[in-house]
Amino acid sequence: MTDGRVIFEIFLAAFAVIGFYGILRMIVEALFPSDYLDVAVRIYDEEQVDRLDVILKIADSRSSRRHGEGLVVLISSQLMQGAMGYGEVLRPELEALLRQYNADCFVVNLDREVE
Numbered sequence: 001m002t003d004g005r006v007i008f009e010i011f012l013a014a015f016a017v018i019g020f021y022g023i024l025r026m027i028v029e030a031l032f033p034s035d036y037l038d039v040a041v042r043i044y045d046e047e048q049v050d051r052l053d054v055i056l057k058i059a060d061s062r063s064s065r066r067h068g069e070g071l072v073v074l075i076s077s078q079l080m081q082g083a084m085g086y087g088e089v090l091r092p093e094l095e096a097l098l099r100q101y102n103a104d105c106f107v108v109n110l111d112r113e114v115e
Helices: 002-031 046-050 052-061 092-100
Strands: 038-043 070-076 103-108
Touching (some): 038 052, 046 052, 052 092, 092 103
Parallel strands (some): 038 070, 070 103
């Protein structure tokens, strides 16, 4: 029984340290907000375009995303010819979706990174 109690107390102490760190981090972030940080979503291919609503929902609800941080969508310029838009204009349904999440959208030259 003693060994089990020691292990339990070690876990309890570890959770207390993690909780203290979390609270301390929240206090520091509340005192020193970083208005210049945003969450970015990179859209490389048509499969991501088809799931854009899900991707934006996940990015919007991320626990690492702080209150007031913006959402930025980086779209590969290759997708603007049909998949996402008409040259330099987004398709209306995608533009409405981006507005729904109050996301800033930028068309950039994205080369798919090797993973």
